[in-house]
Amino acid sequence: GAGVSQSPRYKVAKRGQDVALRCDPISGHVSLFWYQQALGQGPEFLTYFQNEAQLDKSGLPSDRFFAERPEGSVSTLKIQRTQQEDSAVYLCASSQDRVNTEAFFGQGTRLTVV
Amino acid sequence: AQSVTQLGSHVSVSEGALVLLRCNYSSSVPPYLFWYVQYPNQGLQLLLKYTTGATLVKGINGFEAEFKKSETSFHLTKPSAHMSDAAEYFCAVSDSGGSNYKLTFGKGTLLTVNP
Numbered sequence: 001g002a003g004v005s006q007s008p009r010y011k012v013a014k015r016g017q018d019v020a021l022r023c024d025p026i027s028g029h030v031s032l033f034w035y036q037q038a039l040g041q042g043p044e045f046l047t048y049f050q051n052e053a054q055l056d057k058s059g060l061p062s063d064r065f066f067a068e069r070p071e072g073s074v075s076t077l078k079i080q081r082t083q084q085e086d087s088a089v090y091l092c093a094s095s096q097d098r099v100n101t102e103a104f105f106g107q108g109t110r111l112t113v114v
Numbered sequence: 115a116q117s118v119t120q121l122g123s124h125v126s127v128s129e130g131a132l133v134l135l136r137c138n139y140s141s142s143v144p145p146y147l148f149w150y151v152q153y154p155n156q157g158l159q160l161l162l163k164y165t166t167g168a169t170l171v172k173g174i175n176g177f178e179a180e181f182k183k184s185e186t187s188f189h190l191t192k193p194s195a196h197m198s199d200a201a202e203y204f205c206a207v208s209d210s211g212g213s214n215y216k217l218t219f220g221k222g223t224l225l226t227v228n229p
Contacts, residue, residue, distance in 0.1 A: 004157065031215060042118075042204050042219030043158070056216065091157065095215075103217065105150075105157035 002026075004106035006092050012112045013082045021077045021109045025094030032075050033103060034067055035091040043091055049075060082113045116141045116207050120220035128228050133177075133192040135223050137205030140186060146214060147188040148206040149179055152222075158204065164188065165210070175199070200227045 005024040013019050025032050031050055035043035036059075045059040051072040060067070064082075069075040079086055089110050093103040121136040139145060146165050150158040162173025169181040175198075179190045188205060202224050206217040 033215070033217075035217075040221070042206075042221050043217070045216050045218070048215050056213075093158075102160055102163065105159070107155065107157045 004092055004094055004104050006090075006106040006109050008109060009107065010110050010112075012114060015083060015113055016081050017113075018078065018080045019082055019111065021079075021090050021111070023075045023077070023092030023094075023106060025073065025075070025092070026096075026104055027073075029094035029096055029104075031095045031097065031103075032069055033093045033095075034075070034077050035093065036061075037089040037091055037108070039088070046077070046090075079111075082111075084113050087111055087113045116145070116209065116218045118205050118207050118218055118220035120203075120205050120223050122223055123221065124224045124226065126226040126228060127195045129197055130194050133190070133195045133199065133225065135190040135203050135205075135225065137179075137188045137190065137220060138186055139188065139205070139207045141207055141209060143209045143211050145207045146210055147179075147181060148208075148217065149173065149177070149188075149190050150204045150206060150219075152202045152204065154201075161190070161203075195225075195227045197227050197229065200225055 007022045034046040037043040047067045048056040049069040064080045066078045089108040091108045093105045095103045119138045148163045149161040162171045164171045164181045172178045202222045204222045205220045
């Protein structure tokens with residue numbers, strides 16, 4: 001595709017609900033990243049995939065967060081039993097190769113937990 | 115551990131005036147340095163990056179930044195602000211070693227351009 005596409009753009013979840021956020025990276029991009037951006041803050045790293053392999057998940061805040069990229073293209077970030085502190089914009093980015101010299105970001109999914 | 119400090123969460127300039135957005139970093143290894151811009155309801159867009167070589171880096175839309183190792187700084191400048199430059203700007207760093215895929219961002223600086 002022309003750019004990184006994320007869906008949904010907006011998601012309102014009741015506390016305790018499970019959510020799934022989708023990312024379609026630029027076609028052919030090897031690397032895929034998820035970041036979390038809280039209100040008034042810069043993005044914070046969550047996890048990194050190289051093709052289908054999740055090479056770094058050190059930024060996931062708890063075991064309620066799970067990400068996958070089973071076929072090395074589309075990725076899903078799943079949050080179980082959402083809590084209010086999970087409210088943030090979740091950004092997906094992809095880059096052509098392993099070295100992150102230019103990552104292209106999607107518009108993000110704004111998650112609000114009520 | 116790496117960190118990025120952006121001085122000034124909000125900078126206001128007049129149209130045609132110099133834009134200066136400040137960024138200082140800390141890194142235990144030689145860094146890669148980036149500036150991203152975020153327009154409302156849009157994703158982050160790369161303005162420019164420094165990896166190796168020339169320390170003065172030119173980017174899109176007339177922006178440039180200079181890597182100063184002695185000052186651990188990577189300030190962003192533009193000689194003459196345009197109304198369309200109004201946006202939020204993020205400085206970011208990654209290391210040049212094994213974790214070069216991971217960006218650490220500053221908190222951002224909101225640039226307002228007054229007519």
